[in-house]
């Protein structure tokens with residue numbers, strides 16, 4: 001990994017507090033972390049390891065493969081509500097759901113959007129295969145969603161030709177991307193954004209350094225780092241209030257020209273953020 005990445009400390013007061021509040025959950029969590037780390041030792045390549053973990057998760061329980069199984073319904077509802085109510089996603093808009101997984105969020109979005117306006121993309125062929133099954137189960141084939149398996153984040157897949165998304169959405173995806181992948185994504189996302197389009201991504205926000213979580217598949221990023229990388233590709237990054245069910249943070253990226261044209265924008269570093277639709281929010 002090229003960027004300066006620090007391993008999450010073994011002990012944090014926040015984790016200790018959670019363990020005291022719920023010892024059974026803490027034991028389960030530690031077991032799961034140890035199992036994942038043990039698995040990781042078997043792979044040199046992070047991506048290979050990640051794909052294998054996703055595959056076994058999808059085979060075992062698709063709900064648990066994309067996050068805490070008990071949050072499946074809430075995460076599904078929240079994605080739809082956030083996109084429609086907060087970003088203003090309209091039925092005739094085009095959405096690119098990057099890292100769509102098994103379509104936990106995708107199913108109600110396919111249902112909501114006009115036919116052919118939903119594109120889902122994921123690195124895991126296993127997650128996409130399960131997502132296709134869900135499309136059929138929900139009777140949504142007529143909505144003609146495009147589901148694409150990608151190998152990198154350069155958006156060169158032929159099925160993306162001509163895609164101009166009003167919104168690119170990456171829910172719980174940057175949280176799993178190592179720094180080189182986040183940089184590749186920010187260098188190329190403009191290829192699939194419509195003029196004035198916005199790219200929303202949930203993140204784990206860290207204070208100063210990039211942190212690799214001890215569960216083996218999680219990364220935390222400082223906002224300043226994301227801003228710097230975004231700036232290198234003429235994008236502007238702003239935090240967004242999002243009330244995430246699993247306590248993630250959110251950032252919106254958009255082309256700098258468009259951002260600068262919006263007079264309500266504050267200069268970088270000021271102590272306010274934006275609501276998803278562009279209203280200022282005090283953090």
Ligand SMILES: C[S@@+](CC[C@H](N)C(=O)[O-])C[C@H]1O[C@@H](n2cnc3c(N)ncnc32)[C@H](O)[C@@H]1O
Nearest residue numbers: 066099100101104105122123124127171172173
């Ligand atoms: C935690 S799941 C979230 C899935 C979905 N966004 C949701 O909220 O249900 C993360 C997803 O990101 C996908 N992913 C990870 N790295 C990726 C990459 N480089 N390109 C595309 N998808 C990726 C994984 O395969 C997985 O399906």
